[in-house]
Amino acid sequence: MIYKDYKRVLYIDLSKEKIRIDLREDLQEYLGGVGIASKLLEENIKPDLEPLHEDQPIIFAIGACSSIFPVITKTVAMFYSPLTRDLGESYAGGRMAITLLFAGYDAVVITGKCRRPSYITIKSNDVEFKDARPIWGLSTSDTGRIIRERESGEGKRSILRIGPAGENLSSFACVCVDTYRHFGRLGLGACMGSKNLKSIVSIGDKSIDIENNKEYFKAYQTIYKKVTNTDIMGKYHDLGTSVNVLTMNEKGSLLTRNLKDNRFEHAEEISGEKFAEKNLIRKVACTSCPVGCIHIGQYRKQFDDGYDYEAISVAYDYELIFALGSYIGVGTTEDLIELIEKVEQLGFDAISAGVVLGWATEAYSNGLITNNETMLPLEFGNVENYIKALEYMGMNYNEFYKTLAKGCLTASKVYGGEEYAVQFAGNETPGYHTGYGSAVGHTVGSRHSHLCNGGYSIDQSTTEFDKEKLIEYIFNEERERCILNSLVICLFARKVYDRETILLALNSIGYNLTNDDLDHISDSIYKTKLRIKKMLDFDITKVKLPKRLFETDTSKGPIDEKTTYELISSYNEKLKEYMS
Amino acid sequence: MAKVLRADGMNKCIGCYSCMLSCSAVNYKSHSLEKSRIMVKTSGGIRGRFTATVCVACKDERACEEACPSGALEKRVGGGVLLNKDKCIGCGKCVSACIVGAVFFDTESQKPIICKHCGVCPNFCPHECLRMEEVEDDI
Ligand code: SF4
């Protein structure tokens, strides 16, 4: 807790409908966020049981100074991923962090299984278990609306919910947070579904006295100015991450048609510029972020002759545009908005959803699967059929769709086509095919995502290829992000929160930390994550990468399979040394 | 000339709550969404519009001041009222008197939370949804 020498952890046992609160002084040395969540996961995970066993824990945690400084907005979730059968780590913005802060908790550990579909509300003076049977099966937006109408705390609450994908245990089901944000990757939605937990509402109804207001507010103002008066955050405020579409396309890094191509002929039509011109209606922000990078796009769709229109509005960004756009050959913003909306309502991770459809489309054209499995032709760019396929996948329509909902690695093991199931250790590829940095970075990253270590950015910023430097960069960034994620800043603000600024913020609220302390903390966190991966028998040298990665050029030209594995293995050597 | 707060640019609001967090920090030395004198909300979830509830700075007759039995609310020059905490008995009559809903009640201190038009929140609004307006002194 801010201004206390312990972390306040809420344990919720869904089976017994009981709670417990621990005041954990020992967690202080992990700072917060991913630090305390890793520790709590390590203590509670059951490596011998299946990822979706009811005894597995779901951990949520906020950072050491969440929400009280600009752009420190995220909550981290940690769990046993049903998609990779490895460490699951996912982040969401919205209002969850501020509501947990003001409900009085640094972390929440959820175990057990509700005896019937339920939702829980977390307040500072109560945790309630409520019937969710009538809303089981409903879309994420209907669920949100119904709970909004039933619960108190308007404006000060956060509503997490799963859709049919989570209920039906899709390995890449997401959790939707406050309509426009998500715990997207690695299948937290299935973890909630396996616990019969449809929704979690947290209400921030308490206040916290500031101990040294002068110092705190000075630090707050300095950081606020840095965020709003410099151009550090300009990209996110202006076009948003979708500005990347054209750049990635120019460079030949835009994954297209299941990565058969690295450029998309309709890139312009689905670019950030095009979205802004045709569809952008407003921007919104996560609580306590003055940047407001959440771009909402609207599409007016005619549903009948004459003047009958419906309006669909969704949040869009680069990852969604690549996955549901170029990756499956979809080339207009309108089609993209429809697909995003469908994925949202069903509660899938949009990246995985697009990438598995990409794999399935190629497998279909190769005859590995036919209409017998798919029920309809899967063709690049055929949006209508993709929408139906998503629905089939959301409801586990048949054996094929049930398997597809487990991810492209699992599906390709059953139906073939593993060479072009583009995933890293089971996690569908993010939207960067930039070179060795991205391929190695995704593989060795603790959650197999571009957000672990930004390997793609070293590809983009360097001209010569230096193996040692690359490994060094990835390793250092992986460690540094442990600190950023223990504060749980939004990573878009990683240039705002340099070490000096982090120390300014923390020390203004009573910490007494030095740069060395931060190094020490980041090591404790990274090592905890690596211990968990080991406990789950994960070994980066055993990861088999799809051939497709080496067949399609990156922005740096082709990458070589042998070199990639060499790099992974030298990273592994580095880790061994680090852990010894 | 006095200044009063106007929240007339709310169409531009992104819902960052910087206004609320800075208000409670400055005026109540508190990290809080409860102890803010301006209340931003969504109508119908985040898909809906953001609205701000804040004292509109009534001139001449102030309903809250009239409703107060103990004289704890005094007319503020230019509009609105100022709270004298020591005179306030915490009855909450001012809360129901203000039909704007701009008198909030702090259950911890049992005193109302009323905007004194200090001008902090517009400084932290990134989109100029909020502004200070110069008005004629009315008392
Ligand atoms: S709560 Fe205080 S200010 Fe409001 S009416 Fe009662 S005495 Fe007056």
Ligand code: SF4
């Ligand atoms: S608090 Fe309400 S009644 Fe009182 S001056 Fe402000 S708007 Fe008018």
Ligand code: SF4
């Ligand atoms: S600071 Fe401005 S943009 Fe942010 S919530 Fe307040 S009124 Fe809206």
